Structures are given as C-alpha cells and as structure tokens.
Amino acid sequence: MLAIGRWYAPRILLRRAASCTTTRKATTCSAVTTRRRKEGEMVTLIVATTTDAASLGPASALLAMPGWLPGPSLQEIPSFKHGEVRLLKHDNSIISEDHLDKRWEELTGEVVEEAIFLSKHTAVSNRPSLTVHPIGVPHLRDDEVPPQGGKPGWAAPPSPRIGPWLRLLKTIAQSHNLIPEFEVTLEATHHGPEINSPTMFVEIGSTEEHWKRQDAAQVVASLIWEGLGLGGGVKVGDWNRNDGNNKVLLGIGGGHYAPRHMDIVRNDGVWVGHLLSGYALPMEDPGKSKAQGNAKDVGGTWKHAIKVAYEVTKSSFPGGEVLAHLDQKSFKSWQKNAITEFLTEQNIKIGKPDLETFISSQLTSSSGKLSTNFLLGQAGQFTVHHRKIGKRVFFSNRLGKVERSQNSRRDSQGTVFHRLSSRLLDSITMAMTSRLVFLIAFLVASSCTTEAMKKKKVTNIQFYMHDIVSGPNPTAVKVAGQLTNSTSSNWIASTFGSIYVIDDPLTATPQMNSTLMGRAQGIYAMASQQDEFSLLMTITYGFISGRYNGSSFSVVGRNPVMNEVREMPIVGGTGIFRLASGYCLAHTYSMNEMDAVIGYNATLIHY
16 A cells, blocks of 8 residues: 555645545545644745756755755755745655655654655756656555655645646746756656645756856746745745646646647636656557457556546646646557547546637526637637527628528428428527627737737846945945944934945845855945834846846835835836836845845836
C-alpha cells in the first residue's frame, strides 16, 4: 500500500484531506476531516539544492528579495520563511530527498499544502527552455528501479498551479526578453522525489551555460514571487478561486513535451493535472486481436498508470471535473480503442477543457413552450436545436446561407403542420440572425480590446541601492535642514525638513563591488515630526548596463524606513519603461549608522 495523495483547503477552520492509496489491484481515496491546529499551519514548501546551478540561482535570487527570515533547520538543511512560504536548500540531488512534506510537518507542525522544486532540465536538442511539470512514475512495475527517484507505481498529486504558472512564466520570460531564445513548455509526468503533497517542478534547460544564466534565474524567482503573492499581490493558480471553471485536463499520450496538450493549456483558464506521455503507457501488443483492441486483451502497466494519474489529479482539484484528453495521432488504432474502452469502464470522461463559448437563450412562443439553445463552435458556426419541431438550422459564419435539415415525424395533419413549422422556424431564424450579428460584433470588439491589452508588458527588476552619507565620498548630501532644535531629545523631530540630494549606485547584489546596474538620482526629505521616521522620496532609477541600459523609472512616495518592507508607487519611466506604472518594494539589507544598503524589487507595467 502506498499513500499517493492528499488535498487541503487553506484558510478555513476545518481541513478536509483526501488521502489516496494504491496497489496493483485498486486505487482508493478516502476523505478525512481534521481540525487545524494553529493559524498559519498551511505552508508552501520551495525546495532547492546547492548542487545544481539551475536550482541554486533562482533560490538565491528569490532569497535576495525583501521579507525573508531564517527558519528552523531540517536535519541540517537550512530553511527560510516568508509569510506562509518556506524555502529549503539542501546539498543532495533534487530527486533524492523523499517525503520532505512529512518530515517538515513532523519538525514544525506545519502542514505542507504544496511543494515547488527548482531544478535543471536536460535535452538532446540543447535548446534553452523554461519548463514546468508534475512528477511520478506510475507506469513502473514493482520490480523496477526508478532511474530518477520516486517509487514504482506512484505519482504525486499535481499542483493546481501548473497551468496558470505556465502562462505566467511565459509572460515574465517575455518581459525579460528571453523569448524566443527560450522555449516555455510543459513536460510530461516523470521522476521523483517521493512526496504526497501537490507538487510541481520548475526547471531551466538545457545546458550548463543556460543553467547558470542569471536572467533565467531571475525569471523563475519572479514566477514564484508573483505566483505566490509574496509581493502583496493576488496568488496565481489558486484552485479555490477558479471562478466556476472546474474542468481539468488529464493528458494521455504524445511526446515528452506534450504538444497536443500544450495547444489547449496555453489558453487562459485551463487547469492541468498529470500528463502521461507514450512512454508512461506501456502497452503489450495483443497480436491477432489488435484490430479490436479490447482493454482486457492488452497487457502492460498502462491501466495502472492511468488510474493513479486520474485519482491523484482528482485529489488536487476537489470538486473539479477531470477530462482525459487523448493525443489521438500518437496511438495506433488498437491502442486508442483499448484506452477509450478502459476510460469508459472507469467512468473517466473523455474530452478537453476548451474555450468554446456556450450561449443559451430562451425564445418563448404564445404557448410558452418553445426553447432554443445556441452553441458557438470553433469553426464559427452556430447550431440550433429546436426542441419543439425537431429541426436543426446551421448558420455559416457569413450569416448568408441557411441550410435546413428536417428530421421530425409528420403528424396526421401532414402538410399543414409542416408549413406552420416552417413559418415558425423562419421567425426564429430572423430573431436569431439579429442576435448573432450583435454577438459577432461584440466578440470582435472584445478581441480588439484584448489585443490592445496584450501589448502591455510586466517587468520585474531586482537591485541594491547603496546610500552613503558618511566618509570622504558620500553619495547622499544634505542640502537643507533645521538650524534650531539640533540638540532636541526627539531625534525625529530635529531632522524634520532635512533634504538630501543623492547619486546612489545600484548593484546586482548587496556587495558594492558587484555589477553596477545604474544609479539612483533625486532627493529625499525627512517628512516626520512624530514617532515614525519616514522620508518623502522623489527619485529616478536609471540603468547603464544590461538589457535595461538607457532606460529609467521614477518613484514618488512615502518611505517609512523603519518598516521591514516598504511599498512605493512607480509613476513613470523612459526608454523601454516609457509610460510605466507599478510599484517597488524596499527592504533594508544592512545599515551602519546612516549608511545603508537597500534591496529593491520593482514591478513595472509598460508598453
């Protein structure tokens, strides 16, 4: 018996966990309700390893962002915490540390709601890539040794964030100008480590050169920062906020990069579960009976793989409708027949979570019994099912030709009934046509608006500002201030009105000798008279190296410098940040009397 799944509904008084166990004969899930022990019990676990540059780079970039504090050590593995997020950094292979969720809960009492692993990706093509995928080896037999961790026949529950984060990852990569150099894609379910919490891997590929790329590391760090709402924004990929879209794709068949499934997942609103590629569906050729392809005649572990993948996907998406999406072209006819038959036996629906627009309207006759349903299809055609008289009318996307096919049984009145039906149908046709014209106009206008919105970009930048007041070469100089009350016991009141002009260097890391990214130029003024020490900032951050060379953005706002994290508005920019808006988060990294190193994480929306 092997526990392979659980799900948790965070921020509620009761936690309802679905625990799945599997054997070669059956996979069973049972619901267990337990009380939350403490507020903040549910946490997200981020796992990185120091042995992998593609794992350490994003972890280091993430930890350089404001708000992280040291946490308890897990068997000599250091941890860091930020709100409800915990980051572990161990020294072993990323696929070798099993049951980190259970071990963390035993150490801290905190339940791991989800786990996100940072890792490298390798590919024969050596193409630069950013990938996300679920994990597991459900197709392996009990006597097989998993080549890359995990346990035979097991799969971890997939993180519900996989689909939304894939789309967010592409957006962030575009804002960092990594596309088209880097491909952003899904990978099929594969490898370990063994874990029972909803899990996803985020990887950088595909060579050592790419694994060490700082821009790629920054993209992955920004994905986690924005995706988990660490900067104060809304979390991305929260299943509990699915807005009624409860269909989940279970991918079956195809290659490792799941191209047919990717065609669907790249659309907004699509949720993703496990993705079983062809190699994860071992099917033994039934020989003479292969023309029929009966499920019972086809040996191999493919049935177990599908059952496990389906059950743990269901556990990750409570209340969701899991749809098996088949890569039809990747199967031979006997394989497709066997899989389809098996899915039917298991009551697993076959389909896809598409974005077709369903429009329902009610046209009522004098008797109040006439009902019509509209379906807008992918080919731009409208199908109307006339329940009263059993006719179908197909409207071409040009709204010109109307083809009618009659399938109703004429009653004893024969021709009279037929004529009445035809006239009634003509009336319906005219009413529908006017509504369809309006609908198409609305869709075109919406499409134009959407295209215009797509022109906006979101860029995340991290840097450190060195504000030096003391010494022979200060970068911040006082140009105005009070002449009285200089000996006041209230230091804040005595500095009120002081104005400094700054020309502070901006570096890539907290060390002054690290890469010079630009300079912060402007003024800040002491704006407090009472207990809280705050500044009024009017500063332009200009960049002199890297991809942002020649561009700048400006910040105007209040900075309560004694707070751990301060948020200030971005009010404009130049160069590639022209017409920018957004916000920046400031965190004091170190302070020596009045000299300070301040970490900045800026999120800009621009064209």
